[in-house]
Amino acid sequence: MTATKTDSVVTPAPTGSVEPPVADGIVVVDKPAGLTSHTVVARIRKLAGTRKVGHAGTLDPMATGVLVVGINRATRLLGHLQLADKSYDATILLGATTTTDDAEGTIVDTAAPTAVGAVTAEAIEAAVAGFRGEISQVPSKVSAIKVDGRRAYQRVRDGEEVALKARSVTVSRYDVTDVRPGVAAIEVDVTVDCSSGTYIRALARDLGAELGVGGHLTMLRRTRVGSFGMDTAHTLEELAEDFTWLPIAQVAGETFPRYDADAEQAAAIRTGRPLSGLKLEPGQTAMFDPSGVFLALYEPHGPVAKPTAVFVS
The missing domain is CATH 2.30.130.10 (PUA domain)
Known part of the structure; x- marks a missing residue:
C-alpha cells in the first residue's frame, strides 16, 4: 500500500445533537506531545461515536507523530497490516544519563565538560555506524515489556530493580543529520528506520555509553509506521473539524x-x-x-x- 496515493473519506465533525460518524477504517493520527496513546484512542472513540477503537504501536507521552488507529472492524485488520517497519526523527543529548533514558527522567550522571568537548562529530558518526544493521539491544527499563505479568515501567515506579534481556532488532537506517556542540552537552539530531521492538531511547542511551559521556533522548517524532506516513496523518484538532479516515475496503485493497x-x-x-x-x-x-x-x-x-x-x- 502506498500511503501517498490514498484518498480519504471526509465526514464533517458532529455538532449539537447530530450523531457522530461511525466508520470501519483506519485513522492516522499525528499524536501531540503530552498525551498517552490511550488518551488519543479515547478522543477517537468520541469523534467516531464508537467504543471499538484500537491502535498499533504505542507512543510515549513525550513522543509525537504517526499513531495508526483502527475503528470498528478495522481494529482486527491492524494485526494483519505490515506495520513492523517504522521511521523516527529524534534528538539525542550527549553528556548526561537519566533514569528513563529520556528527558522525562531524573539525571543520574553527567560527564565532565572536558570529556564532552573531546567528542567530535567524526567520533559520533563512527559510534552511530556501530548501531546499524541487526543489533542486540537491551530495552529501556521503563518500557512496556511485561516482567512476570507486570509492565517494566510499573515495577520501576514501584521502586523495583528491573533487568531486561537483550533482544535482536534491526536498524536499517541511523543517520546523523545535525550536531550542535555545547559547553557541557552535545545535541545530535538523527533519523532512524528500524524494526518493530526497537527502542530509540535505548539507542540514545547506548550511543552515549559508547562515546563515554552518557546520553538520553530529548525529542522523538515518529514519521512512518509501515506505509502510513505524515502525509496521511491528522492532528486531533483537524479530526475534530473534519473526521478523516481511510475506509477498510480501500486499505485492504491497496495493502x-x-x-x-x-x-x-x-x-x-x-x-x-x-x-x-x-x-x-x-x-x-x-x-x-x-x-x-x-x-x-x-x-x-x-x-x-x-x-x-x-x-x-
Missing part, C-alpha cells in the same frame, strides 16, 4: 492482492468456508464481493484457500 468473488463465492466467504480452485498469490489476499464490500483475508493451503480473518457476519 493486499485483491480477489473479486462472484455471488456464490461471496456467500461462502461470509461464513468462512474454504474455497477450492482459486489461484491466490502466496500470503494473504483481500476478498471482495461483487458490490465491492471487503469480506475477508484468505490465503492458499495447497489446493484450497482458507480464511485467516473474516470481517463480515
Whole structure:
C-alpha cells in the first residue's frame, strides 16, 4: 500500500445533537506531545461515536507523530497490516544519563565538560555506524515489556530493580543529520528506520555509553509506521473539524492482492468456508464481493484457500 496515493473519506465533525460518524477504517493520527496513546484512542472513540477503537504501536507521552488507529472492524485488520517497519526523527543529548533514558527522567550522571568537548562529530558518526544493521539491544527499563505479568515501567515506579534481556532488532537506517556542540552537552539530531521492538531511547542511551559521556533522548517524532506516513496523518484538532479516515475496503485493497468473488463465492466467504480452485498469490489476499464490500483475508493451503480473518457476519 502506498500511503501517498490514498484518498480519504471526509465526514464533517458532529455538532449539537447530530450523531457522530461511525466508520470501519483506519485513522492516522499525528499524536501531540503530552498525551498517552490511550488518551488519543479515547478522543477517537468520541469523534467516531464508537467504543471499538484500537491502535498499533504505542507512543510515549513525550513522543509525537504517526499513531495508526483502527475503528470498528478495522481494529482486527491492524494485526494483519505490515506495520513492523517504522521511521523516527529524534534528538539525542550527549553528556548526561537519566533514569528513563529520556528527558522525562531524573539525571543520574553527567560527564565532565572536558570529556564532552573531546567528542567530535567524526567520533559520533563512527559510534552511530556501530548501531546499524541487526543489533542486540537491551530495552529501556521503563518500557512496556511485561516482567512476570507486570509492565517494566510499573515495577520501576514501584521502586523495583528491573533487568531486561537483550533482544535482536534491526536498524536499517541511523543517520546523523545535525550536531550542535555545547559547553557541557552535545545535541545530535538523527533519523532512524528500524524494526518493530526497537527502542530509540535505548539507542540514545547506548550511543552515549559508547562515546563515554552518557546520553538520553530529548525529542522523538515518529514519521512512518509501515506505509502510513505524515502525509496521511491528522492532528486531533483537524479530526475534530473534519473526521478523516481511510475506509477498510480501500486499505485492504491497496495493502493486499485483491480477489473479486462472484455471488456464490461471496456467500461462502461470509461464513468462512474454504474455497477450492482459486489461484491466490502466496500470503494473504483481500476478498471482495461483487458490490465491492471487503469480506475477508484468505490465503492458499495447497489446493484450497482458507480464511485467516473474516470481517463480515
